[in-house]
Amino acid sequence: MAYAGAVREPPVLTEQEIADVRAWVIHEDEHVLAFNKPAGLSSQGGRIQAHTLDDLLWAFARSNGKRPDLVHRLDRDTSGVILAARTKPAAGFLGKAIEARRFQKTYVALVSAAPDPASGVIEAPLLRQEIGRESYMRVAPPGTPGSQTAQSRYRTLAHSVDGALVELSPVTGRMHQLRVHMAHIGRPLAGDVRYGGALTFAGMAAPRLMLHAARLKFPHPSGGYLTLEAPPPEDFGLLARAAVL
Incomplete structure (x- = not known):
């Protein structure tokens, strides 16, 4: 699992991609972001030469360069609820919750x-x-x-x-x-x-x-x-x- 604040080169997102990922948000607070991921979109690391949901999270980057990070995955063709942490402490907390089978x-x-x-x-x-x-x-x-x-x-x-x-x-x-x-x-x-x-x-x-x-x-x-x-x-x-x- 990647933690919030990891150093990486931001991808170049189109206006349409930014609008799409914002439209998929189903919950947002200071700790977490949740999306209704569409089918056909890789969560992370897909081999298809297209942006993944993890890439699109740069649309929510803060002025200090930190951005949310996914805390779990869905298969590319699986749609539905997927969660990202907005801060490193939130990512650590949620990661431990997953390990303890509290999701x-x-x-x-x-x-x-x-x-x-x-x-x-x-x-x-x-x-x-x-x-x-x-x-x-x-x-x-x-x-x-x-x-x-x-x-x-x-x-x-x-x-x-x-x-x-x-x-x-x-x-x-x-x-x-x-x-x-x-x-x-x-x-x-x-x-x-x-x-x-x-x-x-x-x-x-x-x-x-x-x-x-x-x-x-x-x-x-x-x-x-x-x-x-x-x-x-x-x-x-x-x-x-x-x-x-």
Whole structure:
């Protein structure tokens, strides 16, 4: 995790990029900034030659040259709530809260059929693999060297013969955890071709991963807990309404 105040060369942002990132803000105070990240935007370090959300945070730089820094990530095609710290103390506080599993993340996703049972807990260790320039996760037998314990909760919110809308909550925070766990129980996420998801949903195109970070509850640096929510993007909502809502 990068901490606020790190020395780096600011990118050159266009007026449109500055307007866009400011429009994505869903919460702002002296300690934190939160955004509803659009799908298709890398959080940090993407290989695509385009600005990441981390780059766009320079739009909020202060006169002393310090700027907010992300405290967690979302996959490039995952939309929804993502948090940045505005100060180094806030970044340190939130980093420790993540390590202590005090962040409660809730996602919604689309799958081709309702899970059976309709709700439950998935406990399956995950092992990271590098294939070419890509990183993958796979379920591994318990005790596999290099594997990490992983636990996810799921709940079916609505379903029909065309598909299902599910709520997902990671207990642990492994890379691609929700995607791999849902594929493990035979319900890969719509649009997630990396882990077996189809590019269609309810007879309509699902050209990207249909996963949205809908809610984040976390301890605030000034005390207490803060809960933030973000509505799904238009393409997600369109598919959900067509099939199950």
